Amino acid sequence: MNKTYCPSLTEYKRRVARVVNIGDLPLGGNYPIRVQSMTTVDTMDTLGSVEQTLRMVEAGCEYVRITAPSMKEAQNLLEIKKELRKRGCTVPLIADIHFTPNAAELAARIVEKVRVNPGNYADKKKFEEIEYTDTTYAAEVDRIRERFRPLVKICKQYGTAMRIGTNHGSLSDRILSRYGDTPLGMVESALEFLRLCEEENYYDVVLSMKASNTQVMVQAYRLLVQKLDEEGLQPYPLHLGVTEAGEAEDGRIKSAVGIGTLLEDGLGDTVRVSLTEAPEAEAPVAKMLIDRYTHRAAAAQPFAPLVGEEPINPFQYFRRVTHEVANLGGQNVPRVITDLSRLPNLEYADLRAAGQLYSPFLDKFQMSDLGADYIYTGQRPAPFMLPNGLKEIVDYAAWRDAGHRADHFPVFTQAEYAVTAVRHPELNFVFQNLASLTAPALDQLRADGTAVVILYTDNAHAMPEIRRAFFELMNAGVTCPVVINRQYPALSPEETQLYAATDGGGLLLDGLGDGIVLSTELLPERPKQEWLNTLDGLNQLSFGILQAARTRMSKTEYISCPSCGRTLFDLQETTAMIRKRTDHLKGVKIGIMGCIVNGPGEMADADYGYVGVGKGKISLYRGQEVIKKSVPEEAAVDELIELMREDGRWIEKEVVEEPVGA
Incomplete structure (x- = not known):
């Protein structure tokens, strides 16, 4: 098995990616690892988007992504860009696209880069199990090719870069039917679109493999690099991120586990830390992760290569086999x-x-x-x-x-x-x-x-x-x-x-x-x-x-998205409210999603989900199954707790006496 996924396992060497020009700020090659983030203001709020973008740039953000869920938001990107340039801000803008190819085609004429998600750009996502023959599968790929080709041609004509951004939680039913909910499925989803780009001789492409589960995220990026090399494809730049990482310390730790692991192996050309906080809080965290590697090659001590094959599979999780000593090793948690x-x-x-x-x-x-x-x-x-x-x-x-x-x-x-x-x-x-x-x-x-x-x-x-x-x-x-x-x-x-x-x-x-x-x-x-x-x-x-790292669950886990212009409620306030009521539920995973785009798919392995579906309306999920639809926001947390109670997973919070030294 070919396990090659990074330049060196024994010394720090950054993977040299193809250079992609995004506005006047190139990415990849020997250029610095770049920082990016995403606005949370409604895209139709031109001045609000501009002011937030300026704060993000001041905080160290080098690329700014803005959601364009429909044609009107895509068109308004032009007004945002005009106002930014008027104020002397030349930061490259990226349009974030889900479900709406026509919005992508418009945005590609305005901004420096578009991000498309292969799982929902021209594919289907109905959480259905469909059996595809090779013929019907190929027919679906042909259909996607025809839907995707116009965007590729527009990007090529206008000099617009593209990120093909696979998300673990939004793999299409077609991909899931053939590859399952796996890192390989994520990689193949991106490669299908990438091959279509290369058919048109379009190479200004950046790739990402985002997941909330850090094990899946790291395995997918490694496998992507290995597959690019194996197929003789260009070494496209990588955008790193752990999606829906959460907030505060938990969000920072989770982001560092996933992003930092790949940076250690020399992978990554741009970083976005997704926190359920103001977007200007993300860039300093990303920069702190990146700065550790600025002089790493000079500071690190090379060590002897391994004799023989490495004894792990970098694309699949297996815990090292150990014998039990007291309560360590064996089947014990770390x-x-x-x-x-x-x-x-x-x-x-x-x-x-x-x-x-x-x-x-x-x-x-x-x-x-x-x-x-x-x-x-x-x-x-x-x-x-x-x-x-x-x-x-x-x-x-x-x-x-x-x-x-x-x-x-x-x-x-x-x-x-x-x-x-x-x-x-x-x-x-x-x-x-x-x-x-x-x-x-x-x-x-x-x-x-x-x-x-x-x-x-x-x-x-x-x-x-x-x-x-x-x-x-x-x-x-x-x-x-x-x-x-x-x-x-x-x-x-x-x-x-x-x-x-x-x-x-x-x-x-x-x-x-x-x-x-x-x-x-x-x-x-x-x-x-x-x-x-x-x-x-x-x-x-x-x-x-x-x-x-998903090796020992000791507290409630919140899979919360970082908010954007699609968000239908105040994510920071809602996450804090849910945390206050549920942070004693050891090992329970709760997804908190601002809209249906980041809904049941993005919280792929959550036990319960709280998803915005309209102004003041919430849908509640058990796993990926919607249980209660359009619950009024003011009653949604109580209804979520009631759902846990029905499942026997709710326990009342104990009142503990304040200890000495607290």
Whole structure:
């Protein structure tokens, strides 16, 4: 099987894409990775769209996308463009098209780029299962060719670029009938349109493979690159994005897991971070992700190529096979370790940083939904009994000196592990990096049924080096569980959030990792409260990464679109309202979509959906099936909760006493 999908697995090399001119701002080649976003104002509001576009450009947006759901909005793009140019703003504009080829053909004469979705541009989407023969399938492709060709010719004539943007949730019934709801279906949907472009000798094309599920999104982009190479097609530029990522921390983590994983492999020429927030909030996040790679090639340390074939399939998720050690590995969910080793004078209340909330009134702990499985205390073991269920990892010397306490588990350096015979009978952690995984070390790990590796790196190009270390373990037949350890210098909270989500999430998407531990460096003289806030944030971040990578669900997941001119209600306000009522429903996935375009398809794997279908009207879904139509907006959240109650998935929110230190 051809697994080639990136320029290099062992050093940072950006894929060199074909250059596509979008206005006077080229994309691809050796040009910088570009930032784009999308307006949320009604396209018919010319001044509102202009003012918002100017704010987006000020925030760092280099391309601005505007929805054109009908001919009147497409025509009004001209007025928006005139006013922007009048104000001295030359940002390239992109028309976003769904369902309306005539609007696309008009917009292509006005703006610098059009985005079309193969799933609904000229194809059918009725959520029907249709059996196609090769003949009837080919006839449908011919029909699409005739409907799509006029747009291609107009784009070629006017020098307008095009993005063929496949969305996981809006694959046509025809594609689903042949390829299923898969990354391959996404790729083939785009390639059908791309081949039609090449038939017309039109090459100013950008491609995207967006999904809300980060596993599907990453696999689809990788497979797309592999298929382009395999068919001898042009190396078209890639627009990266996780669609319907959500808001706040969850939206940023989810975006970084998907987008960052691909950037690590050198893929991507433009980025859009889709947040349920004002669009000017998106560009700084995208830029922060991109800036990490500006000097990556110079800062990274190349490492030796793998001998033999890589032991994973980059286009399909399989979790690495491991044996169970205590509650790690095997069929267990990935575990979270909170690093408290730098925290001086550990007290009861400090365990809130590990999700353990202490009530002095009741003199007991209550574990939150984000309660860590282990704490690492290094050379200073906790001077008190830990709450039930929480386990402690200490440095080998401290474990030895404490008299091998049953609730303590040692962590060894590789040098200690190689020569020490005295170990815990059930569970022993070992710090390892790629360099320390020598043949003797691999032999020792393979023979030890109690070992768990804590895998780290100091390489700026961290994720690929850790992945390479996993490959060494797998090819050597070592099946012990592995915890991913990432340590960061004193970065801003936003940088730590995005970098950790990229490094850890990228590995988890490949099925690598049985746990995660995040550490950061803070100055020792910092107040203890700052330390606790930082550690609490890292603990929450760890759980957020596991959830975004779809490997451990610990809270409600919101698949919410970022809003646009099609949106039929205030997405930010509505999302906040739904979150307030439902954020205690652990593991439930709720889709919140502003219109039917981003409706049942875009929330493809949501358990429930809340979709705008008209002014003040909401349809409620169970999965992709509409259950209640045209519910008045003021009653829709109550009706959503009632639907969950009928399914036995609703639980009342508990009132918890405010703990010390909160």
